[in-house]
Amino acid sequence: MKRTIFSLIGVIIGVWLGLPAAVSFAQTRPEYIPLGGGVKGVLYRPDSNPSPQVAVIIIHRTSNYLQHAGCTQLSQRGLMVLCINSRFDNNEALVNWELIALDVKRGVDYLKNTQKISKVILFGHSGGGPTTTYYQAVAEKGPSYCQGPNKLTQCESSGPNSVAGLTPADGIILADAHPGNTVNALRAINPSVREAQDKEVVGVDANNEPINPVKRLDPFDPENGFNPNGDSNYSKKFQQDYTAAQADRMNNWINQALRIRSLMAQGDWRFPDNDSIIIARGGGSQAGGGDGANLFVPDVDVFCCTVKPQKLLLNNGSIVTQIVKSVRLPNPAVAEGNEEFDGGTKNLTVTSFLSANAIRATDSLDYKQIDWCSTNNSTPCALQNITVPLLVTSMGAHYFLVDAEQYYENYAASADKENIVFAGLLHGITPCTACAGGPYTNQVTNYWDYLFNWIQTRFGT
């Protein structure tokens, strides 16, 4: 692994210093910026603003964000935008979470040092939420934030992987941010799989039998409230049993992974450094989670609404304050995908599981029963340590608006903070055409205008 990292660093230095002088990058079109360490960047300069003072970084954990909508939407409005793919792009099994702060650092340093930008804003969409907030928490509090005996994995404060001395960003915008890839994994894990049924196939003598789920915990059994043709209706009792069992199965896997890690350290495991962790019906490993067993996907009344009145931006541009109910549609199709290896299985390693896909809890949906700081991939944990201006946005046709309210009401330490839901937008910041209450045809423009105005008001352009 070390060799990989050093090689990657070498590449970027080589690319940046070694390109002949005769090579020029287009100035008003997107430019590829090799940031080093396997981190890819595309710089979008604003045609309308030749000397931008404010820049936005857009980054996920594994998704390709080099062409994220925000790259063009915000640069068209006069901001410089650096869209980044981390060293883990396209590969969840490769993730070693704590290192991702160093990937964000490369972007911040590039904007500050090379582009001479005075204000840098982090934009965390979806899985970018945990990424940007983790970076900022470490930048503001130092490595102590990501260390401690309660952490499943810890950051380093010395050596080549040290996260000490990060430059804090000047503001953060969250866009339908995950509470954590870790919590997503907790909420997606199907607890009806019996223990040890999801062992991997290894060796010519291996023979695994088909998985036989526990009926009383099967989220896709109609007798438990599942509707294969529409909105499911799980009883409160089933919900409670289910979400507690999800935490049990997650904790079981955590214990297995910790045991393997310990045996590896003792030299008593089949590999000295890592091994596969394959969780059947744990939701896919791709960005977005694949086909998980989250109860609130087939049943839209679960995890549906804000607790308090929150700001809701409507299609006509007006803002109302009310209890917000997601207008998302149920998706029973996940039942089929959850049984698949490709879409329904977590195909990870000990490192990627413990650092970015595991969190301790006794219930998957009750915020008070989740040990938010047992992992460094946790937006609620990070927000308690962030003081810069914070804009929390969420999409009215998805389910993270419930988490967004929690960030704003109960976790964010920023004195300048705001929470707003955008009616009818899907998780990808596109309008839901089939959702109730539409049309939402103006919402994409409304969304980016709102973000731009929030930035301009505080930081200029």
Next chain:
Amino acid sequence: MKNRFAFTISVSWIALLSLSSFSLSWAQPTKLTVVTNLGVPAVLAEPDPLGSRSHIAIVTMHSDGNYLSGSNCIPLAQRGYRALCMNNQFTNNADNIEGFYQIAPTIARGINHLRGLVGASGKVGIMGHSMGGPLMSFYQNAAENGPSACRGPQMIYPCPDEGLTNLPKADFMILRDSHGGWGFANLSYTDPAVVNDNNPARRRPQLDMYDPSNSYDPSTLSANYGDRFLRNFLDGQSSRYNDHISLALDRLAKIGADQGDYTDDEPFIIPRADGAARIWLPDLKLQERTRKAFKLLKDGVPPSVEKIHSVRVPDGRHEENESYATALHSSVRRFLGKHAIRSSNWTVSEDNITGIDWASSHTSTPYNVEGISVPLLISQHSGHYFIVVGEIIYDHAKSADKELVFIYGANHGGSACTQCAAYHGLPPFGDTQKVEWDYLHTWLLARYP
């Protein structure tokens, strides 16, 4: 996978260092543009301004390496050509590839994009370096022959039709230090000394290429294996690999009969099968030379025609054979689609490789070039070990216009192998990058004046 990724990156690093070092007095100014409408990240390198050679364009891509730096495109643009360096949906994630047929539509988008730029009178070729060689040769085979390119009777895992009909054909193809194929690569990575996949540290010493009693010297990373050991090792490698092919086919049948762990596929992990158990890495006598004479390109002197000898260095690293990174992390379908290849009584000698059923894997370069008719340039590097593979690809190639050349002293990435020169007591190899890119230019000029 991690090994392959690290290797790819190292190659780029070396290539870029070399780019910066050679004289650029002849080089045309170059413009790089991120192309945003291909569904994958890509960078277009063009001469600035466009010139008399700009009607010729080239798409290049690796199976899983990042090409956005443009290091494989800038030298072409500096010589007047348009070149599109593309990533694909599996960049940085080789493990998830089931077959090159999944990537073919992406390559097609690149070709169509360049055709739009060069117009009807222009020419668009494809170029593959390293594992990009098998990828691009598969693409062209499929473009010329449709899905039948990967549905032959010997194919272990026939490909689906989807995405393989009416692919735009490239006008020419260039291979640079190409692999023989992904299946062949993994067969040759597989460690036959492993007794039990769940306990790979337990080894059969008589098949252990890293056991000093079999002549391996850890201090020099070298070995001089005897004939009997070689025979047993290669038989063991073939046997272990064929056993896993049988297991995977059995699991696939179970999946199809709803008796698998999952409804579509299953994890399939083989310890010590994606790393450093290549028998020729420490033993320089293996794959040492070609059987026939070919053009050898040296910096500063006219080309010669001779039997080509590798000037590589011994590099058998046992520690790289033990990590999780050198386990093959796959699934049943991905193993069968991408990794599986049949072998029987296979041999690796000083100048040949036999016993490989190239047609059993659609990733085999020798198999794919049998279906390609456009002009083909194969440029292999004598500071690496794909000497013999290069000759095999050439021998299998159907193209009436085909050429195999060797870049003297170039390592796999293309830059001069300084280690090789020091090890063999040879003078420095000079600017091997310039030698290779200049020859590509010459080859293109001869065909498309």
